[in-house]
Amino acid sequence: MRVLRAIPELSGVSGPVVLAIGVFDGVHLGHQAVIRRALEDEETSGGTAVVVTFDPHPARLLRPEKAPRLLTSTPHKLRLIRDLGVSHLLVLSFDPAFAATAPEAFIHQLSEAANPLRKICVGFEWSFGRGRAGNLALLEKLGAKLGFAEVGVPAVEMDGEIVSSTLIRAAVEAGDLEKAARFLGRDYTVLGTVVEGDQRGRTLGFPTANLSAHNEQFPPNGVYAVGILRGEKRYRGVANIGVRPTVKAAHGERLLEVHLFDFAEEIYSEEIEVLFRKYLRPEKKFASLDELHAQIGRDATEARKEFGAA
Numbered sequence: 001m002r003v004l005r006a007i008p009e010l011s012g013v014s015g016p017v018v019l020a021i022g023v024f025d026g027v028h029l030g031h032q033a034v035i036r037r038a039l040e041d042e043e044t045s046g047g048t049a050v051v052v053t054f055d056p057h058p059a060r061l062l063r064p065e066k067a068p069r070l071l072t073s074t075p076h077k078l079r080l081i082r083d084l085g086v087s088h089l090l091v092l093s094f095d096p097a098f099a100a101t102a103p104e105a106f107i108h109q110l111s112e113a114a115n116p117l118r119k120i121c122v123g124f125e126w127s128f129g130r131g132r133a134g135n136l137a138l139l140e141k142l143g144a145k146l147g148f149a150e151v152g153v154p155a156v157e158m159d160g161e162i163v164s165s166t167l168i169r170a171a172v173e174a175g176d177l178e179k180a181a182r183f184l185g186r187d188y189t190v191l192g193t194v195v196e197g198d199q200r201g202r203t204l205g206f207p208t209a210n211l212s213a214h215n216e217q218f219p220p221n222g223v224y225a226v227g228i229l230r231g232e233k234r235y236r237g238v239a240n241i242g243v244r245p246t247v248k249a250a251h252g253e254r255l256l257e258v259h260l261f262d263f264a265e266e267i268y269s270e271e272i273e274v275l276f277r278k279y280l281r282p283e284k285k286f287a288s289l290d291e292l293h294a295q296i297g298r299d300a301t302e303a304r305k306e307f308g309a310a
Helices: 007-012 029-045 058-062 074-083 103-113 136-146 165-174 177-184 289-306
Strands: 002-004 017-021 048-055 088-093 117-123 149-153 189-195 209-213 222-230 233-242 255-260 271-281
Touching: 007 088, 007 103, 017 029, 029 048, 029 117, 029 149, 048 074, 074 088, 074 189, 074 271, 103 117, 103 136, 117 136, 136 149, 165 177, 177 271, 209 271, 222 255, 222 289, 233 271, 233 289, 255 271, 271 289
Parallel strands: 002 088, 017 048, 017 117, 048 088, 117 149
Antiparallel strands: 189 209, 189 271, 209 255, 222 233, 222 271, 233 255
16 A cells, blocks of 8 residues: 655546545544445546545644544554555644645645546545534535535444444443444454563463553453454464553553463564454452462463364
């Protein structure tokens, strides 16, 4: 996937260009509907579909005190968008200068750079530009003037609710991973970089990968059966989220530790993606390391059963 970093770079994309624009935090089923609408146009009419997103999340700048916990960091979001079959993605820096851009000016910039701009696909309630003054009505008006079509993709509804990042965050926070997975169209995942820990797991016979997580929205503390993606390779394992009350995490911060089954490689500094499959038990303080070791063994057995690998 080719990643662009500025609007003028659209001039190097084979036209006509179809844009799918949005924040896309989580890349849930509603986001996927917008992106797939652009991909369908690319397939049926030729040209190139380009997904346009923003970094950081606009709320970080506009409403920092109310900014949501991210479901996906930008690198994670890019991986998920790439997996949808997208060949071109434009990541725009959402800084004060960009936030002050009038909606008309933003669309004019896109139209002038694309060669030519044929269509803009967005969510049905998308708003954009300074003061969020831009909307579908303005897109339609500008499209008539500049020669592109606008498509407001309808909301995706499941179980009587409209799929949204807000509902998914709430589901993950509450530990309702089944609901989160339905709305995402995939298991909820956390992307992180493996960092060196205190190697306590090795002494217990269960070496773990300690993650510096890119996501901000974690499921509740506890132990989970998980899948692990490492590049193109897939593994299974058990993960713990929490403060490690038996051995005391530094400063009481929440940690994500993953034990990969039947795995003995060094993977420091690598990125891995953890797929939360099933909640096994809450985090618990044990009277001794021997009790903790025995419980980790039971957790691993339970997780293997979840995968049919007991």
